[in-house]
């Protein structure tokens with residue numbers, strides 16, 4: 165799956181949180197590669213570990229409360245070996261981050277121009293005039309209609325969509341190679357969502373960046389991503405191109421997620437509900453298929469004892485062998501790909 169344009173290689177990464185004095189894995193044995201010029205979506209229900217993966221890459225965990233192992237190779241540097249000062253050279257410069265809630269990510273007391281300039285002051289040697297020009301250029305790039313006016317405003321004077329555009333402007337100010345966007349459109353209405361996703365796509369193609377897009381919204385994935393990694397209970401259960409995941413999904417969890425997604429042309433059908441919940445960290449099984457309790461009609465022998473990823477076709481991998489004959493209870497016979 166690796167190509168010469170790999171620049172982020174996540175190898176066997178585990179992140180465990182300390183709860184009542186004991187460590188529990190929130191993400192386990194994560195292997196992922198991100199290429200330049202692509203949007204990789206990470207999808208899964210709430211609690212699957214998507215944000216933990218993002219914050220692990222960004223080095224945002226308190227080492228006294230978290231145990232992290234594995235390797236995150238970013239352009240030749242293992243990020244997991246960096247101290248705080250080392251990480252600060254990457255965050256904001258080579259790696260940009262866009263969070264779900266733009267209001268809490270912005271300083272309410274500072275004008276937009278100062279907040280965008282700040283990251284350039286830290287990471288570049290641009291003069292005040294150059295930074296001013298770049299702020300206006302960035303605001304224009306993210307689709308702000310009147311950059312001069314917005315640059316002078318405070319966050320509370322902007323709409324949610326405009327604030328998210330400002331966050332994107334900050335994230336891309338230093339032309340990062342990697343952008344991590346964690347639910348960037350969840351708080352926005354549908355029209356603004358589409359505009360923000362357009363901005364992300366434009367940035368990815370113009371800056372040749374790689375973007376990790378974290379979302380629980382499969383509609384966003386279908387519209388935006390090139391590749392998809394589906395997470396369940398801290399593990400990747402399926403990975404493939406958008407076409408592979410949407411046209412020939414294999415893992416029962418991926419298929420359940422897709423079945424629970426509203427279809428435009430089938431508005432009267434009841435939506436499928438995936439029974440049960442994502443297990444809490446303390447209840448996460450170390451052996452066996454973690455999704456097995458939610459598909460109890462699949463016989464135990466159809467699951468692997470220690471599920472591994474299987475390559476089905478180039479670029480398309482699925483965890484466990486239970487996908488082979490999987491069908492939903494109301495369907496007869498096995499499911500053909």
Ligand SMILES: Nc1ncnc2c1ncn2[C@@H]1O[C@H](COP(=O)(O)OP(=O)(O)OP(=O)(O)O)[C@@H](O)[C@H]1O
Nearest residue numbers: 181183190209210211212213214215216217444445
């Ligand atoms: N600091 C922490 N201490 C203990 N447990 C945590 C901590 N952060 C996250 N968790 C747990 O780790 C698991 C994964 O959480 P995470 O936020 O990464 O999932 P997510 O898929 O991003 O969910 P959401 O979409 O709701 O943000 C959950 O069980 C969560 O309760």
